[in-house]
Amino acid sequence: MLSGLLTALIGMGLERVVIRHLYRSAELFQLLATFGVMLIIQDLTLLAWGPADLTVSRPPWLRSFIDIAGIRFPAYDLALIAVSPAVLGLLLFLLMRTRFGVLVRACTENRDIAAALGVNQRTLSTVTFGLGAGLAGLGGALMLPDGSANLQIDLTVIVEAFVVVVIGGLGSVTGAFLASILIGELQTFGIILIPKATLVMMFLLMAVVLAVRPSGLLGTGQPQAVRQQRSQAAHPLPARVIHAGWTLIAAMAAAAPWLSPRWQSLATEMMIAANFAASLFLAMGPGGMISFGHAAWFGLGAYAAALSVTMLSAPLPVALVASVGIAGLTAAGFATAVIRLSGVYLAMLTLAFAQIVWAVATQWTWLSGGDDGILGLWPANPTVFFLLALGCTAACLWLINRTVNAPFGLALIAVRDDEARARSIGLSPEPLRIAAFSLSGATAGLAGGLFAFRTGSVFPSYASVAQSVDGLLMVLLGGLRSVADPIVGAIAYTGLHDLLLQMTSYWRLALGLLIIVTVRLFPDGLMAGWRRSLS
């Protein structure tokens, strides 16, 4: 109980200090800020309690066992079973039957109208956010005796919670309850039935549910998609920016032989990041398709390159072609299957697919080496590889920029801005989106392939949530207006990451703070802020 109250207070404080100021910015940037908060909390916990797992034993009065039908059940588990319907009931009562609940729901529908009607939506938001945080804290405390408090708890839980909410249907508490029971059962029995596929099960379930009921089990209709600022104009790159880009690339190529291995390595990492971010930008910006699982294509590209080297002894360029091909084709197939979904639901399915790739990479040890990964992929000549990576990146960025400013890009933006209008001037949204998504997947695959050779190895983490989040952070940090934005975001993010890693062991704390400050100062990305300050 105490932990619930405490987290509720912390949540309310956070809302006041950080989230409050972001209601006017696009939802994606709010999301970015909460990721910043997460990084900070991760390091603060490390600072306060150290890296070791903390365990709590069950309270003495619940340590006994109770016989039901001849089987002994721990009293604590039975208590847990009783607690969640109770919380569900209370929450439903609160939302449906009280004045507070009516106000919260009114605010969800339309914040401005609610405010115009005299609802103090600021306090309301604080309390709601606090309530959410408190419930999460309570949940965390309750599961402690069955697990342990550790530093990696955050991403696992947030992904599972996301999945539960999406399966249940956004806005339906009962749906979320049903979904969590469903997932619990699935995981328990899944382990017995198909132990090899446990990691995939949850996401397969989500994919099936969304395919059959696109708004979740009990969701009503598609809610407003996660929208970026609709009004923001797409900026074609001015000629001088393009010239500056080519000059930079030429300068790097000329300087290659004299760069120390460390600088070559950092520059390569930045190029790969730029590649990855630009490909995500293509899907999210002009394409209007938010991808929470862009690491899927990155990971697929990396494994495609690694396997074509180890199994087929392919030379490096051929391996990179395999990266592009495999990632691009898989992305095309995926996009064709899910193209009818939009907004959060599409985002969640991309996340699900990335988790499936990650799970396969972890569990199919015979193919991928599992957690040990695939090693020994070093390119023969680092400088040649550096030049190759530079060439690939230049080609990739050129292609994405060209595509965005070509008739195809124009049509893609039109479809994003107003689908009905686009149809009524003869455009078909689906093929345009599938093509954009495939191209995005293929270029992310190239980034993955390059990364495999840069690090000389491939691990399942290349397809992990963390990798996807990195991409999102780069894109959102830079902005979504032109292809230059994500490139700047990628370079800034990679540079900061590298710098902070050297300076302090609490780089998450520093990075998180930086992200929040950036989002506060440049609510639509670094580049938009830069353009504003110019004009």
Add this chain to the structure above:
Amino acid sequence: MTLLVADGLAKAFGGNQVVGDVSFGIGAGEIVALIGPNGAGKSTCFNILSGQVRPDRGRVVFAGTDITALSPSRRWRLGIGRGFQVAATFGSLTVRDNVRVALLSRDRLVWRFLRRASALLSDEADARLAEVGILPLASQPASTLAYGDLKRLELALALSNTPRLLLMDEPTAGMTPPDRRSTMALLRHLAQAHGSAVLLTDHDMDVVFQIADRVLVLDKGRLIADGVPTEVRSDPQVRAAYLGNDDQHPV
């Protein structure tokens, strides 16, 4: 000859018969207004013609082709342009690019990945903008336009493939009376210049009677009058439908 034939259209939403057995025809180059009190089924009728809604019964034939089951984009290819009740444009594109993308679609140039879009069809796009009087705004993002200009941009989009039939859902909704008159005059002028027939809905009867060659009146999902404005104006059934519904625009 008859350009568009609506034959026995019917549509119910959840047991509520919104449109019941409506038939009419539109001739080439004719300007036809579809009017009726609120809830008469205008919008549903309109959406059946534009392809947003599939009718339960009946069919729509355009220039000899049965288009009842065709998507909005196929209808556009056959020569049907449309405007939306709330002006729909591409907010993040410039005004010129809005028209350009429609022209690119007309010329089937959309699947070009490496050509620069800004080098294509600029002159024609500007000519289209001049036609509706918003050429000076060409380089602004559409999202920054005032509502009247947005409506003009939409008209330019609807006319981009020189359609044989133009469907306009309340083209003057949200405008002041003087704006309405000038917009209707522009619509009439451009439709005649491009040789397009027009089917428009509206609830401002004064404006409608000025522009339309023919008026169709819907009430409770049924067609109760079909004739030239003067005829319809004096039709007792029409008067009853409007007065009985306490509409703020009595005839």
